[in-house]
Amino acid sequence: MSPSWNPVQIKREEFERADEPMGTKEKFWVKLPDDDRLWLFKLARERDGVVRGEDWAEWIVHHLAILLGVPSAAVRPALWKGRRGIVSRSMLRSRSEELVHGNSVLFGHDSGYDQQAKRENPNYTPATVRDALRGVLGPDSDAVPAALSGYDVWTGYLVLDAWTAGRDRHHENWALIRTGGERRLAPSFDHGNALGFAENDERRTVLLADGGKLEHWLDKGKSHYFAGRPSLVELAVQALMLASPVASEHWIERLKAVAEQDVQAVIDAVPSEVMSEASRRFAIRLLEANRRRVLHGYQVVQSG
Ligand SMILES: Nc1ncnc2c1ncn2[C@@H]1O[C@H](COP(=O)(O)OP(=O)(O)OP(=O)(O)O)[C@@H](O)[C@H]1O
Ligand SMILES: [Mg+2]
The missing domain is CATH 1.10.1070.20 (Phosphatidylinositol 3-kinase Catalytic Subunit; Chain A, Domain 5)
Incomplete structure (x- = not known):
């Protein structure tokens, strides 16, 4: 089945932890309705006022990984205050x-x-x-x-x-x-x-x-x-x-x-x-x- 581009709208109350310490991009963990795991929101960076394509790149590569049979963290496109990014579903299934x-x-x-x-x-x-x-x-x-x-x-x-x-x-x-x-x-x-x-x-x-x-x-x-x-x-x-x-x-x-x-x-x-x-x-x-x-x-x- 072909994947569909279905952006998640991130609302303020979904913030869970604002503190992912690893990596370099602006990001935070959110709770989405109907899912027990947290998702990491990562903003697509801008240069000269233009949003670069880190969001589409991350989403496409995730789906290409599926075609290749490479296990990959699930991602969805996301919007936060109208700004583009992606959310990546936590790979950790439990606290253990x-x-x-x-x-x-x-x-x-x-x-x-x-x-x-x-x-x-x-x-x-x-x-x-x-x-x-x-x-x-x-x-x-x-x-x-x-x-x-x-x-x-x-x-x-x-x-x-x-x-x-x-x-x-x-x-x-x-x-x-x-x-x-x-x-x-x-x-x-x-x-x-x-x-x-x-x-x-x-x-x-x-x-x-x-x-x-x-x-x-x-x-x-x-x-x-x-x-x-x-x-x-x-x-x-x-x-x-x-x-x-x-x-x-x-x-x-x-x-x-x-x-x-x-x-x-x-x-x-x-x-x-x-x-x-x-x-x-x-x-x-x-x-x-x-x-x-x-x-x-x-x-x-x-x-x-
Ligand atoms: N799906 C996920 N499940 C669990 N942890 C994750 C997931 N995605 C990212 N992380 C954690 O958050 C950190 C930062 O995420 P990620 O590497 O995607 O962001 P980044 O800012 O793009 O990093 P970089 O500086 O490498 O470009 C990761 O190193 C990892 O510890
Ligand atoms: Mg990283």
């Missing part, structure tokens, strides 16, 4: 569950790990994440085969990032959920920095008109956080090579199997007053090109 961010997980594995690093971190690599996730189960979700380990599923998050040009997978943008002695990878979250949301329409139009320029733009899609600042495609391929063969095969097959009309239906669901025509065309081209780039990168490494 606790979110442990990637930087704490990496520090727990290696006490020399710099948890405060804000940019490139020499110890932040797929290999260190794999080692730190040893013994961590995959998310409790029907979306992924039960045989996949926490690390196996984490590699799917990097495939999602490479496909959607998601550049924000720093060590506080993934986590595990601890419940008593059990540790499971949390669903993927915080997907607003993707799909070229920060570009303006003029630039998108230039890139759409010139395949070479678009390729160059895509090649510049690097992670600022992982050691060596690899491209998002290199990073995903590197991560897949360290996953179990079942897992790498699983993600590659899932990526191949995504139907173009399903992607189109997700993008078509966003209203035109929220997402411009150039942004839509750009998102579609970017997704087609990145899918090819990931599949090609994987094939080259496999056959080399």
Whole structure:
């Protein structure tokens, strides 16, 4: 079934906690009618009086994650005092569950790990994440085969990032959920920095008109956080090579199997007053090109 864009109106009385300490954007937790979990409202940022597309990017990537079979925190578009944003449904199902961010997980594995690093971190690599996730189960979700380990599923998050040009997978943008002695990878979250949301329409139009320029733009899609600042495609391929063969095969097959009309239906669901025509065309081209780039990168490494 195609998703529909159905914004939540946030009212004053729904404020629950104004104090999400993590992350950088303006946000607060709210209680919505008919749901027992809290939702995190995040405002889409503005530049020069124009709302950038973090809201549509986060919503679209959530639905693309579903198409790829990547567990992802549920999001809905939201309006607060007429300002655009999204709400993300708490991934924690009860008070006995606790979110442990990637930087704490990496520090727990290696006490020399710099948890405060804000940019490139020499110890932040797929290999260190794999080692730190040893013994961590995959998310409790029907979306992924039960045989996949926490690390196996984490590699799917990097495939999602490479496909959607998601550049924000720093060590506080993934986590595990601890419940008593059990540790499971949390669903993927915080997907607003993707799909070229920060570009303006003029630039998108230039890139759409010139395949070479678009390729160059895509090649510049690097992670600022992982050691060596690899491209998002290199990073995903590197991560897949360290996953179990079942897992790498699983993600590659899932990526191949995504139907173009399903992607189109997700993008078509966003209203035109929220997402411009150039942004839509750009998102579609970017997704087609990145899918090819990931599949090609994987094939080259496999056959080399
Ligand atoms: N669905 C969710 N369930 C539980 N906790 C969440 C959820 N979404 C976000 N959080 C918590 O809130 C923090 C901030 O959220 P998020 O990462 O989405 O915001 P951000 O400000 O965009 O972050 P960044 O600085 O990475 O761009 C997360 O690090 C996480 O601890
Ligand atoms: Mg974040």
